[in-house]
Amino acid sequence: MEGAGQMSGIHVYRCASCDHRFESEDFASRCPKCRSKVLLHESGPARTLKKGCRGRSCGGCGGCGGH
Numbered sequence: 829m830e831g832a833g834q835m836s837g838i839h840v841y842r843c844a845s846c847d848h849r850f851e852s853e854d855f856a857s858r859c860p861k862c863r864s865k866v867l868l869h870e871s872g873p874a875r876t877l878k879k880g881c882r883g884r885s886c887g888g889c890g891g892c893g894g895h
């Protein structure tokens with residue numbers, strides 16, 4: 829099945845303000861602990877278009893609206 833072998837789309841962020849590290853299934857915009865908007869994206873799918881993205885759902889691709 830297409831996309832079945834894909835890794836999980838979990839993003840790992842670290843807050844630049846309080847150093848709190850957290851995981852998010854979606855793109856986080858702020859720290860859940862201190863609500864800072866300054867987050868460092870440590871791992872997870874890039875927020876840019878995936879290679880080969882054609883605007884269809886390819887799992888966590890920013891070019892597909894996150895889905």
Ligand SMILES: [Zn+2]
Nearest residue numbers: 843846859862
């Ligand atoms: Zn924080």
